[in-house]
Amino acid sequence: MHDLIREAEALCQRAGMTLTAPRRRVLEILAASDTPMKAYDLISKAGEDGRATKPPTVYRALDFLCQLGLVHRIEQDATFVACNHAGHTQPVALFVCNSCLKATEVAYDDVAQMLESAALTRGFQLQRLVIEGRGQCQDCALAA
Numbered sequence: 001m002h003d004l005i006r007e008a009e010a011l012c013q014r015a016g017m018t019l020t021a022p023r024r025r026v027l028e029i030l031a032a033s034d035t036p037m038k039a040y041d042l043i044s045k046a047g048e049d050g051r052a053t054k055p056p057t058v059y060r061a062l063d064f065l066c067q068l069g070l071v072h073r074i075e076q077d078a079t080f081v082a083c084n085h086a087g088h089t090q091p092v093a094l095f096v097c098n099s100c101l102k103a104t105e106v107a108y109d110d111v112a113q114m115l116e117s118a119a120l121t122r123g124f125q126l127q128r129l130v131i132e133g134r135g136q137c138q139d140c141a142l143a144a
């Protein structure tokens with residue numbers, strides 16, 4: 001987890017930005033969580049000394065962290081998860097386990113290219129692509 005914070009600091013520095021205290025706290029809480037979290041769960045503990053903070057502070061921090069690829073938003077249930085390899089611009093698919101709710105990241109460059117060119121041939125200006133799945137993770141499948 002400390003590695004993730006260090007990597008995040010380096011990443012911010014390279015991007016000419018600052019990992020401010022609220023941004024760092026949101027990232028720390030997400031990194032320490034086994035499962036993706038809702039924004040209001042973060043709001044209730046992302047303040048100083050684990051107290052509640054103002055919603056805009058958390059939403060701004062989440063926007064920032066998502067933009068840098070340090071945190072991913074899972075659209076299907078509006079939750080957030082810390083990236084498991086600290087910051088990347090390649091798209092990832094997020095698979096969420098129905099049993100333990102853990103999210104698994106899967107790189108999907110080929111599929112993204114295919115869909116981007118499909119959009120292009122239809123004259124559709126694709127701004128954002130979301131690929132998500134639900135199912136059962138390996139651990140839960142083995143435990144069943």
Ligand SMILES: [Zn+2]
Pocket residue numbers: 069072082083084085086087088092105
């Ligand atoms: Zn990631």
Ligand SMILES: [Zn+2]
Pocket residue numbers: 097098099100101102136137138139140141
């Ligand atoms: Zn599972």
